[in-house]
Amino acid sequence: MKKLTCIKDYLMTPGPTPVHPRALAEMSKPVIHHRTPAYNEMFQEVRDGLQYLFQTDDPVMVLASSGTGGMEGAVSNFLCKGDKALVVRGGKFGDRWSEICRSFGVEAIDLEVEWGSSVEPDRVAHLMEKEGDVRAVLVQASETSTGACHPVDALGRIVGQYPETLLIVDGITAIGVHDIRTREWGLDVVVTGSQKGLMMPPGLSMISVSEKAWGMAERSDLPRYYFDLRKERKSLSKNQNAYTPAVSLMVGLREVLAEIRAEGLENIFQRHETLARAARAAVEALGLELFARGIPSNALTAVCTPEGIDGQEVVKTLRGEYGVSVAGGQEKAKGKIFRISHMGYVGAFDLITAVSAVEMGLKQMGYSLELGAGVRAAEEVLMS
Numbered sequence: 001m002k003k004l005t006c007i008k009d010y011l012m013t014p015g016p017t018p019v020h021p022r023a024l025a026e027m028s029k030p031v032i033h034h035r036t037p038a039y040n041e042m043f044q045e046v047r048d049g050l051q052y053l054f055q056t057d058d059p060v061m062v063l064a065s066s067g068t069g070g071m072e073g074a075v076s077n078f079l080c081k082g083d084k085a086l087v088v089r090g091g092k093f094g095d096r097w098s099e100i101c102r103s104f105g106v107e108a109i110d111l112e113v114e115w116g117s118s119v120e121p122d123r124v125a126h127l128m129e130k131e132g133d134v135r136a137v138l139v140q141a142s143e144t145s146t147g148a149c150h151p152v153d154a155l156g157r158i159v160g161q162y163p164e165t166l167l168i169v170d171g172i173t174a175i176g177v178h179d180i181r182t183r184e185w186g187l188d189v190v191v192t193g194s195q196k197g198l199m200m201p202p203g204l205s206m207i208s209v210s211e212k213a214w215g216m217a218e219r220s221d222l223p224r225y226y227f228d229l230r231k232e233r234k235s236l237s238k239n240q241n242a243y244t245p246a247v248s249l250m251v252g253l254r255e256v257l258a259e260i261r262a263e264g265l266e267n268i269f270q271r272h273e274t275l276a277r278a279a280r281a282a283v284e285a286l287g288l289e290l291f292a293r294g295i296p297s298n299a300l301t302a303v304c305t306p307e308g309i310d311g312q313e314v315v316k317t318l319r320g321e322y323g324v325s326v327a328g329g330q331e332k333a334k335g336k337i338f339r340i341s342h343m344g345y346v347g348a349f350d351l352i353t354a355v356s357a358v359e360m361g362l363k364q365m366g367y368s369l370e371l372g373a374g375v376r377a378a379e380e381v382l383m384s
């Protein structure tokens, strides 16, 4: 049961994340028809905003699905049965790339990365050379299950040397958080979802496709129907979607994209970086360990649970008694970590709230700490 004073709920999970009030207000309006000039105009703004967000001139398509639908489309549109795909597997979402490949008959070559680490680009280069005919490299820009990033800029330089290999990036907790330069870095296919860095409810996936990737799409023979991106691309010429779009989410997306432009990408990346540094400082000040040993993600902080305390119990206590939702560990990290998100519509005092709840919750569970030590460390970073 919730403590007497904890009457509010705070969503601090790495998806879904808090929704921007401007989007909430817009999404409550009556639905407009999608084959109308009013819709076309609105969709044009969404498309422009997405190109700004993804840092590309290539078309970015919007699908009514969660992020995983976009990941499926990123495989099924560009590869062939029996193709080799090199998968960077350093967490649950790396595993997902492998599973999608295998379910389409693509031969996934797993490059295992220890959970919490970032892939060393040289390992990718060597494996590509050894295998010879790898048609795609699949990776997470930010591996949400561990809180670590993979260096997609360096991978772009490697894969760019192969005219018939695509770099396919799951940017679901990186777009709108980290400086991901889709065009400049040669990221051929980049996927994101609405409920992570975009300050939106779940339900949309967005996918950018390079010229090189459209070329590969010509030879692709994998089965697909709804997620056929060539159909979406054709509709774009009329400023339309192939099928009925999620109209209400689309108008919300227009609002958050306008907010993103107003704040500016540089400021957004800086904000996430500062919040992430504050979170990490708080964790260390409380004598806790960070789970990510590689490049840390600025979207979330994964914390190792102290000896003798179960990570799932931390999540239960914080949500149940304090009204603060953080996420537990997944798969092999289950019980061992908990994850605090600071991506999207999150400001300094949301983070302070989360740190404070962690302090109170852990103390209550028997972990010895000085109340306020984490909050103070976070405040010092936020003020510097």
Ligand SMILES: *Cc1c(COP(=O)(O)O)cnc(C)c1O
Pocket: 014, 015, 066, 067, 068, 069, 093, 140, 142, 143, 144, 170, 171, 172, 173, 193, 196
């Ligand atoms: C959340 C997430 C996904 C899955 O997205 P869904 O919207 O749940 O389908 C995939 N990859 C990463 C890195 C994520 O954070």
